[in-house]
Amino acid sequence: MRIGVAGAGHLGKIHLRCIQQISEYELVGFYDTNPDTREMVTAEFGVKAFDDYTSLVASCDILDIVTPTGTHYALASEALITGKHVFIEKPVCATMLEARELLQLAKSKGLKVQVGHVERFNPAFQAIEPYGFEPMFIEGHRLAQFNPRGTDVSVVLDLMIHDLDLILHLIHAPVKEIHANGVAVISREPDICNARIVFENGATVNLTASRISLKNMRKLRLFQPHCYVSIDFLEKEVQIVQLADEISPDQVSEYIPLDTGNGRKYIKLESPVVQPNNAIVDELRKFLQSIQEDRPVLVDLEDGTRALDIAFRIMEKIKASHAVL
Numbered sequence: 001m002r003i004g005v006a007g008a009g010h011l012g013k014i015h016l017r018c019i020q021q022i023s024e025y026e027l028v029g030f031y032d033t034n035p036d037t038r039e040m041v042t043a044e045f046g047v048k049a050f051d052d053y054t055s056l057v058a059s060c061d062i063l064d065i066v067t068p069t070g071t072h073y074a075l076a077s078e079a080l081i082t083g084k085h086v087f088i089e090k091p092v093c094a095t096m097l098e099a100r101e102l103l104q105l106a107k108s109k110g111l112k113v114q115v116g117h118v119e120r121f122n123p124a125f126q127a128i129e130p131y132g133f134e135p136m137f138i139e140g141h142r143l144a145q146f147n148p149r150g151t152d153v154s155v156v157l158d159l160m161i162h163d164l165d166l167i168l169h170l171i172h173a174p175v176k177e178i179h180a181n182g183v184a185v186i187s188r189e190p191d192i193c194n195a196r197i198v199f200e201n202g203a204t205v206n207l208t209a210s211r212i213s214l215k216n217m218r219k220l221r222l223f224q225p226h227c228y229v230s231i232d233f234l235e236k237e238v239q240i241v242q243l244a245d246e247i248s249p250d251q252v253s254e255y256i257p258l259d260t261g262n263g264r265k266y267i268k269l270e271s272p273v274v275q276p277n278n279a280i281v282d283e284l285r286k287f288l289q290s291i292q293e294d295r296p297v298l299v300d301l302e303d304g305t306r307a308l309d310i311a312f313r314i315m316e317k318i319k320a321s322h323a324v325l
Contacts, residue, residue: 085291136204140163155193
């Protein structure tokens with residue numbers, strides 16, 4: 001299928017490179033508002049540059065939108081109105097109103113839209129999917145060294161939204177309440193934030209996101225009865241600790257005995273095999289397959305809208321906490 005890329009900045013160029021690795025795609029070209037960027041990217045990738053977005057849309061079956069968030073709604077709407085499927089980077093839109101209108105438009109047109117929450121395709125997260133965990137407490141840290149790119153928005157939309165999508169995927173219950181605070185240290189928007197999210201089923205999540213850290217970290221820790229899971233998204237590692245009250249004789253070699261003071265229990269340590277991959281290549285390939293086979297996309301527009309909604313609710317809590325100081 002014919003695909004075109006809107007936006008040829010840092011991430012846009014990564015998408016162009018990844019699409020060129022997927023033989024099932026025909027890369028028609030890209031659009032960018034900056035003439036210098038169009039010239040440089042054409043020379044680097046050997047791909048046709050369009051100086052008019054409407055012309056790119058007319059030439060494609062699928063649009064891959066990798067532009068600043070404020071442009072997502074207009075570009076995605078134009079593509080959907082003309083009958084094109086859309087892959088759109090996170091955050092899905094700049095406002096909840098835009099996200100909801102885009103959702104209605106996609107439904108009315110019967111078109112596929114996938115949101116680029118790429119951590120769903122991280123091989124470490126993929127390794128835990130078959131287990132079907134149902135965590136009741138999640139602790140998450142997403143820390144990054146300072147980079148001026150992306151500081152025009154809150155760290156909630158820049159970094160934390162990745163983990164918001166993951167926890168909403170893991171916990172199948174409505175959000176009951178949110179507590180949050182954050183501080184703008186270098187930027188005009190918060191650079192560090194902590195959010196505590198409580199779900200209707202009692203599950204609780206504590207997330208910290210920072211873009212002013214001395215080292216990078218991307219970890220989630222999941223806790224549920226008789227089980228603890230550690231996911232390292234940077235190192236692509238997973239550790240699972242399971243606790244059993246009793247084991248059979250043939251399980252002795254798999255478990256470590258533990259005296260708890262209230263009787264003996266047994267611990268099993270497991271490190272699932274993490275298959276290396278290119279997460280962006282995988283998400284773009286899966287999107288194409290969902291179109292060709294008419295199957296639901298793995299990270300749909302509803303998922304992107306839900307994550308955006310919680311992100312905005314967290315940002316409102318931050319504003320409210322500052323208002324009372």
